[in-house]
Amino acid sequence: MESMTRKRRNFTPEYKREAARLVIDTGRTIKGVADEIGVKPQTLGRWVEAERQATQPAKRRTVEELEAENARLAKELYEARKDNEFLGKAASFFAQRRQDRSGLN
Known part of the structure; x- marks a missing residue:
């Protein structure tokens, strides 16, 4: 019987930032970019939110x-x-x- 578990992929912080910048800089949808790079839209959405917060100037x-x-x-x-x-x-x-x-x- 085959195991149904998949190995969890780890992404570098640079990869996450670059993927998020694809959404932010190009105005493309999270789903579209996620499908293109092979990650779940929810995962990319978290990366986009983190990148937006990191780049906002402190109030x-x-x-x-x-x-x-x-x-x-x-x-x-x-x-x-x-x-x-x-x-x-x-x-x-x-x-x-x-x-x-x-x-x-």
């Missing part, structure tokens, strides 16, 4: 956006510290109650 944020994020993070940190303080006090309270109960029995 620069404005000073106002950075200041707003900094204020949001400072508030979040303050609230987390207050929650942590409260939880510490609650844990101490319940530990003391448990200890008091154990001492009475």
